[in-house]
Amino acid sequence: MFSVNNKKKKIGALILLSMIGMLLLLPFAQMDVSAQGKEEAAAEESAEPAEGEIGSKGKDKQYGGVNEFGIVSGPPAPEMVYPDSYGSYGDYQSRTLLWVSNQQHLYFGSFVLAVPMFVFVMELIGATQKDRKVGKKFDDLAHEMMKISLTAYSVTAILGGILIFTFLALYPGFFGYLASIFKPVMHIYALLFILESGVLYVYYYGWDAMNDGNGNWKWTHLGISCILNAIGIVLMVMANTWIGFMMSPAGVDESGRFLGDIWKVIHTPLMVPIVIHRILGNAAFGGGVVGAYAAFRFLSSKTLEEKAHYDWMSYIAMFMGILNLIPLPFAGYWLMREIYAYRQQMGITLMGGLLAWVFIMQATMIATLFITVNYYLFQAMGRMPGAERYYPAFKFLLAILVISTISWLTPHTLVMTPAELKAMGGQQHPVVGNYGVMSAKNTAINTMITTTVLTFCLYQRANRIITVPWAWKGNCFLILLFAMAWVNILFLGIYGYFIPANVRIGLSVPQVVSTLTTLFVGVAVNTKMLKGSKEVAPIRWGQMSVRGAYALFLLAVAFTWTMAVMGYLRSSVRLHWHVNEIMRDNSPWAFTNPLGYAGNINSMNVLLFWTMLLFVFWLSSLAAKKAPSKVTADAGEAVPAASH
Amino acid sequence: MSEKGQDEQIGMGAKIGFFIMAAVGCAFYYLIFLNWVLMVPIQNLPYPYK
Secondary structure, eight states: OHHHHHHHHHHHHHHHHHHHHHHHHHHHHHHHHHHHHHHHHHOOOOOOOOOTTTSEEEOOOOOOOGGEEOOOOOOOOOOOOOOOOOOOOSSSHHHHHHHHHEEEEEEHHHHHHHHHHHHHHHHHHHHHHHHHHHHHHHHHHEEEHHHHHHHHHHHHHHHHHHHHHHHHHHHHHHHHHHHHHHHHOOOHHHHHHHHHHHHHHHHHHHHTTOOOOHHHHHHHHHHHHHHHHHHHHHHHHHHHHHHHHHHOOOOOOOOOBBBHHHHHHSTTTTTHHHHHHHHHHHHHHHHHHHHHHHHHHHHHHOSHHHHHHHHHHHHHHHHHHHHHHHHHHHHHHHHHHHHHHHOOHHHHHTSSSSSHHHHHHHHHHHHHHHHHHHHHHHHHOOOOOOTTHHHHHHHHHHHHHHHHHHTTOOOOOOOOOHHHHHHHSSSSTTGGGGGGGGHHHHHHHHHHHHHHHHHHHHHHHTTTTTOTTTHHHHHHHHHHOOOHHHHHHHHHHHHHHGGGGGHHHHHHHHHHHHHHIIIIIIIHHHHHHHOOOESSSSOTTTTOOOHHHHHHHHHHHHHHHHHHHHHHHHHHTTTTTTEEEEEEETTTTTTTOOOHHHHHHHHHHHHHHHHHHHHHHHHHHHHHHOOOOOTTTEEEEEEOOOOO | OOHHHHHHHHHHHHHHHHHHHHHHHHHIIIIIIIIIIHHHHHOOOOOOTT
């Protein structure tokens, strides 16, 4: 490891690092001085400032009670005038350009945030394994995942730069206002980014140097991983507070004057659910992308050993993705509930009005995700000897999934000609229309998740023979646990049609808890039953069908497309506002883009992202390749490497 | 011991007894505990940001 001779160098490096750290803190000191100066200046002015002027008392737009008033600390939001407050490249929609750069940055940002989370878990599993061979396998996997993330990290930074320039060039007025509001924390964001880069490089390049199996250095390395993830999450939370502020501004008065408390600006009504939803979404998306990488390497591998490795890697990545996908709809539901609580009209625009069709698109995508996951597991069981006994169940599981999907993506109302409308007797179809309401949709998604959990339980026991003495009781209990969960989910779904909407909303909670019970209790009992079980034969890693690998691509692309379409939805709900109810969008592009256009831009975004990502994948595989050696018999001396 | 061996040792009465117990337990948990016990406090929760 590190030699004793290097001790002085180490101390020197630490001192240098501390000095750099101190320099990074300088802006904060500066901030304090300026704040003091302002206070002194305010104290010198004996006259009471007029209403709305800096230093006067302002009423918070959102907060009530003891937090209702604050001291006006900034100018009102400027009124946007076209073309003065906007930039443009000819007649091209500035918004679309911003949309694309935002989406690309978000994709890569999500990816580089999610991967270190997985890597931490993988490395931790590796370090805690008693069998060091298995431990090393997990450790190598974590290292490989990190390698992909490192290349993507540079791309994220470049895209972040492009995004800032796009903002400055096309929306200078809006960006200036947002920067003035978030001024106290914007530099912290930038500084954290530098810190994250430093920690990331130490973490990645120190991997081998600190790899002593499960010794002290390994745990120090894991500690660095914790710091890396903490910084990543804080960075993401900070970026999310900007969109939270744009949707549901707080900490400012009616005209957008900053009231001096940055925490209120950060802690807007929608901030917490947005953050939770995004963390889970990013993690699920990250799992999907790593899964696709592994599938790509699996398909292109030449040797069975390599195929086995990437087959295993794709399974682990898929599993991590799904682990985060399952709670995602519930987090989304919570976010929607908070949107309704914040502004009912906003909720209606989303789910019952202008943007309702986007939810149908989302339903299609999420149903695709769940069907694909099940399909992958069915395919994966093909390489598990002994799984044959579960094959007959697949068609029934698939039937449940398909029926749920059809029910889920049935729209409430259709766009029709007057003749069609007359023939149908109204906007809502007398039979099919019943499946267009939340009661049916909640039932569908909960049924799908429960079915996925059941498929996973079957997968867990596919190549095993259970030997615990209470096997019969366990099986009986599991059958009842799942069957009764389905009964309850269905019962609550039907019951929802007979009660008022405000009570119906509450029904989703026991429905969700039923689903989660199968997940936590069902999987726990199943795992317990498998303890000490006999193996029919080992899993034939590397013999996964090609269709299974392609399913992982579908999974990853579906994740990407869902993110794009839901991003369009969340952003569009502000309608003609830059900052909801405070700063109006007066550009010619303030209208809501039609679905067809949004679909095209989203698809283009997905294609662009995957093209760039393929490049990243290719780069990662390039690093592992070596040029064929040209060393001849007489080349006994060491030769320096060729310069480049 | 194999699964079949276990099956032989458990009598039909015990099997039915366990099944009924488990069914009642699950039904109680889902239909009574979740739907009723959980629902009551949820209905009376003060809503945030109202």
